[in-house]
Amino acid sequence: MSNLEVLPVGAAADAIERHLPELVQDNVASRLFAQDATLWGKDAESESAKRLAWVGLAESSRPLVAEIEDLRKSLQDKGVSRVVLCGMGGSSLAPEVICATAGVPITVLDSSQPDMVRASVQEQLDQTVVVVSSKSGGTVETDSQRRAFVDAFEKAGIDPTERIVVVTDPGSPLDEQSRKDGYRVFNADPDVGGRYSALTAFGLVPSGLAGADISTLLDEAASVTERLGADDDSNPGLRLGAAIGGTQPLRDKLVFVDAGTEAVGFGDWVEQLIAESTGKQGKGLLPVVAGQASVDTDGQTDDELVVHLTSGDPGTLSGDAVAVSGTLGATFLLWEVATAVAGRLLGINPFDQPDVESAKEAARSMLESGTGAVDDPAFTDGSIEVRASGDFLGSASTAADAIAALLREVPKDGYLAIMAYLDRIADRSLADVRQLFVRSLHRPVTFGWGPRFLHSTGQYHKGGPEFGVYLQITTEPREDLSVPGRDFTFGDFVAAQAAGDAKVLADKGRPVLRVHLTDTEQGMSDLTQAIRTATSSHAGSQGGS
Numbered sequence: 001m002s003n004l005e006v007l008p009v010g011a012a013a014d015a016i017e018r019h020l021p022e023l024v025q026d027n028v029a030s031r032l033f034a035q036d037a038t039l040w041g042k043d044a045e046s047e048s049a050k051r052l053a054w055v056g057l058a059e060s061s062r063p064l065v066a067e068i069e070d071l072r073k074s075l076q077d078k079g080v081s082r083v084v085l086c087g088m089g090g091s092s093l094a095p096e097v098i099c100a101t102a103g104v105p106i107t108v109l110d111s112s113q114p115d116m117v118r119a120s121v122q123e124q125l126d127q128t129v130v131v132v133s134s135k136s137g138g139t140v141e142t143d144s145q146r147r148a149f150v151d152a153f154e155k156a157g158i159d160p161t162e163r164i165v166v167v168t169d170p171g172s173p174l175d176e177q178s179r180k181d182g183y184r185v186f187n188a189d190p191d192v193g194g195r196y197s198a199l200t201a202f203g204l205v206p207s208g209l210a211g212a213d214i215s216t217l218l219d220e221a222a223s224v225t226e227r228l229g230a231d232d233d234s235n236p237g238l239r240l241g242a243a244i245g246g247t248q249p250l251r252d253k254l255v256f257v258d259a260g261t262e263a264v265g266f267g268d269w270v271e272q273l274i275a276e277s278t279g280k281q282g283k284g285l286l287p288v289v290a291g292q293a294s295v296d297t298d299g300q301t302d303d304e305l306v307v308h309l310t311s312g313d314p315g316t317l318s319g320d321a322v323a324v325s326g327t328l329g330a331t332f333l334l335w336e337v338a339t340a341v342a343g344r345l346l347g348i349n350p351f352d353q354p355d356v357e358s359a360k361e362a363a364r365s366m367l368e369s370g371t372g373a374v375d376d377p378a379f380t381d382g383s384i385e386v387r388a389s390g391d392f393l394g395s396a397s398t399a400a401d402a403i404a405a406l407l408r409e410v411p412k413d414g415y416l417a418i419m420a421y422l423d424r425i426a427d428r429s430l431a432d433v434r435q436l437f438v439r440s441l442h443r444p445v446t447f448g449w450g451p452r453f454l455h456s457t458g459q460y461h462k463g464g465p466e467f468g469v470y471l472q473i474t475t476e477p478r479e480d481l482s483v484p485g486r487d488f489t490f491g492d493f494v495a496a497q498a499a500g501d502a503k504v505l506a507d508k509g510r511p512v513l514r515v516h517l518t519d520t521e522q523g524m525s526d527l528t529q530a531i532r533t534a535t536s537s538h539a540g541s542q543g544g545s
């Protein structure tokens with residue numbers, strides 16, 4: 001495989017032709033690799049100045065390799081071979097892709113859903129090392145997961161400081177407390193933001209401990225650093241940035257299709273990078289992670305650009321699309337450059353996430369007051385409680401009618417976001433409903449597991465264009481779980497996160513339908529049936545298939 005290829009057709013090719021001369025003339029690539037913070041305008045300068053060190057990680061992360069490999073060996077000598085990663089968004093998405101692509105096992109716990117936490121905490125503790133990753137050290141999901149593991153190790157008579165490794169920024173509350181308590185701490189480069197941190201300790205420590213070849217990953221990024229920093233119209237980073245951020249009219253939905261890439265689950269990583277970097281000030285690009293679903297590309301809409309993730313020859317491309325191939329390390333760096341370039345073309349700061357805090361604040365206040373997550377349902381249909389913001393429900397009295405009413409709210413340039421606060425391993429079949437909605441709506445449909453998506457597309461939902469419509473799915477945990485040392489349980493917390501996010505969206509006037517499953521198994525079956533009924537009636541009403 002070549003180490004990096006960007007092949008555009010249609011609107012993507014036009015965008016490159018239109019923008020490349022200026023990007024080259026303005027020395028955007030060389031300035032980016034010189035960490036020039038002025039590339040995104042005055043307002044973005046102070047944030048950008050402390051968020052550009054990712055351009056040099058292929059070299060600056062090199063010393064970590066030996067440290068991580070030594071630690072892996074010493075753990076293996078003690079029979080510790082199971083790696084669990086506790087972290088959200090940029091603190092866990094890259095290791096998940098690196099390990100899946102390398103075919104090495106890792107358990108990524110990026111949820112506050114009690115059943116998921118319990119499953120991770122209870123399994124093979126005697127063989128487990130836990131990496132607790134948090135740049136800020138303040139993410140409540142990660143802190144709660146850490147507390148659960150410390151408690152479990154202590155109850156099993158295992159010294160937590162022997163089995164928990166911390167990755168965080170120097171000087172974070174987590175850094176100071178962990179060092180004081182005697183934990184092994186890896187500090188990450190503080191001048192790299194979470195979603196750009198794939199090649200920092202956040203990406204390398206958990207992946208290296210799990211057995212991935214992190215030295216080669218850095219070699220792959222190093223091999224393309226010169227090309228990506230060149231003020232040249234063959235620069236794949238400039239080309240991809242122009243393709244995704246410079247179409248006219250803007251194709252602001254990027255449909256990521258797995259077209260043979262060897263990078264397993266790459267869409268989930270690039271989704272956070274693009275959504276959280278560009279979705280703000282009412283603008284942004286919405287990643288739609290379609291996997292291998294051709295239904296998303298059969299009826300490409302005029303605001304979609306298809307991104308084929310390939311491992312080489314993409315075959316004959318049609319429509320408005322771009323094919324991208326490359327080694328994993330090279331492709332991480334390519335997309336980071338492309339997102340920074342697209343941010344310049346879109347006129348936004350690609351390094352802040354101003355709207356994420358609003359949902360965290362809403363969740364905190366609900367936890368403290370113990371209200372909000374339990375407002376009365378509009379009605380209950382069997383095992384499904386139905387709540388809605390706004391008055392779109394009308395006379396709906398069944399879950400199917402409520403969903404059909406929500407579908408009628410999707411604007412012609414809008415999208416539907418499904419946000420499922422369930423166990424993404426045990427309940428993974430629920431993700432299949434996305435395609436039913438795509439077939440019926442013929443509009444982009446995203447599916448995110450909660451609370452994981454809050455650290456990815458969540459910024460876009462709240463700060464991006466106001467044409468989203470939201471279906472939130474929550475459930476009663478099979479069994480709740482306390483958070484040691486806190487006055488709330490994981491069940492309280494995930495309910496408050498869902499209610500808080502729904503409130504922030506509703507306060508922005510967005511249509512939000514909240515379906516709560518009072519029994520997970522029965523509820524998933526009833527909900528899937530209701531979705532089938534609603535999507536077929538919606539398709540019928542549109543004269544569609």
Ligand SMILES: O=P(O)(O)OC[C@H]1O[C@](O)(CO)[C@@H](O)[C@@H]1O
Pocket residue numbers: 088089090091133134135136137138139142194195276353356454455456
């Ligand atoms: O690494 P931290 O500080 O726990 O943050 C986790 C994630 O939450 C966010 O800060 C907000 O979603 C992301 O940018 C980040 O990757």
